[in-house]
Amino acid sequence: MKIDVISIFPEYLSPLSLSLLGKAQNAGLIDINVHNLRDQAVGVHGSVDDTPYGGGAGMVMSAEVWGRALDPLIEDNSDLIILTPAGKQFTQPVAQELSKKSHLIFACGRYEGIDDRIRQYYSQPDFVNRNIRVHEYSIGDYVLGGGEVASMVMIEAITRLIPGVLGNPDSLAEESHNSEGYLEYPNFTKPAQWRDIDVPEILLSGNHAAIAKWRSEQAQIRAEKNRK
Ligand code: ADE
Numbered sequence: 001m002k003i004d005v006i007s008i009f010p011e012y013l014s015p016l017s018l019s020l021l022g023k024a025q026n027a028g029l030i031d032i033n034v035h036n037l038r039d040q041a042v043g044v045h046g047s048v049d050d051t052p053y054g055g056g057a058g059m060v061m062s063a064e065v066w067g068r069a070l071d072p073l074i075e076d077n078s079d080l081i082i083l084t085p086a087g088k089q090f091t092q093p094v095a096q097e098l099s100k101k102s103h104l105i106f107a108c109g110r111y112e113g114i115d116d117r118i119r120q121y122y123s124q125p126d127f128v129n130r131n132i133r134v135h136e137y138s139i140g141d142y143v144l145g146g147g148e149v150a151s152m153v154m155i156e157a158i159t160r161l162i163p164g165v166l167g168n169p170d171s172l173a174e175e176s177h178n179s180e181g182y183l184e185y186p187n188f189t190k191p192a193q194w195r196d197i198d199v200p201e202i203l204l205s206g207n208h209a210a211i212a213k214w215r216s217e218q219a220q221i222r223a224e225k226n227r228k
Helices: 011-015 021-024 063-070 092-098 118-120 125-129 147-159 208-227
Strands: 002-006 031-036 078-087 101-110 133-138
Touching: 002 011, 002 063, 002 147, 011 031, 011 147, 021 031, 021 147, 063 101, 063 118, 078 092, 092 147, 101 147, 118 208, 133 147, 147 208
Parallel strands: 002 031, 002 101, 078 101, 078 133
Antiparallel strands: none
């Protein structure tokens, strides 16, 4: 999978080369490129934003600058993802869907966001015919300083679902959000007693059927406690 990320703070995205994502890049499973939006800035001051039409607080990122950054990256079968707190909720099913794509482009807005004509322009029939899709996603109902952290959240959730990225793919089998409303059961490791708290006896029993039943009950209890 090819991933392009556009931001005015490319350094913010340096963690993308660490850990699993770093390994996946070295293994050639994913190819991540971060682009500095400022390279496309216009005018003597190199600005990337301007005041909003209609008035109001804050600044809006310029369509001209974003268009210049996006034109050379967009190709057939690209998915353009605009990060905004006003987007659709990003969830595990969305991560699963996006993990099957060949090329994701993340547009990290700052300030009051990106001129809406960027979304409109790349949603036109010419682009749709080339299988180019535009999405607006939010990672949750809170407002961040910009889309950078949100894009990293999405990239991490999406790429770990690509075959070969996780060292042990079995980890994907029984994790939270795998099916609607499912939260994973609590886990324990050695020692069997820590500060007077014992690991549940059943987990030491070796009785796999009983363990599976206990885990399923615990998953339900957790879901009711944490999500109701
Ligand atoms: N930019 C600012 N807040 C955001 C959020 N919650 N999700 C995605 N992008 C954002």
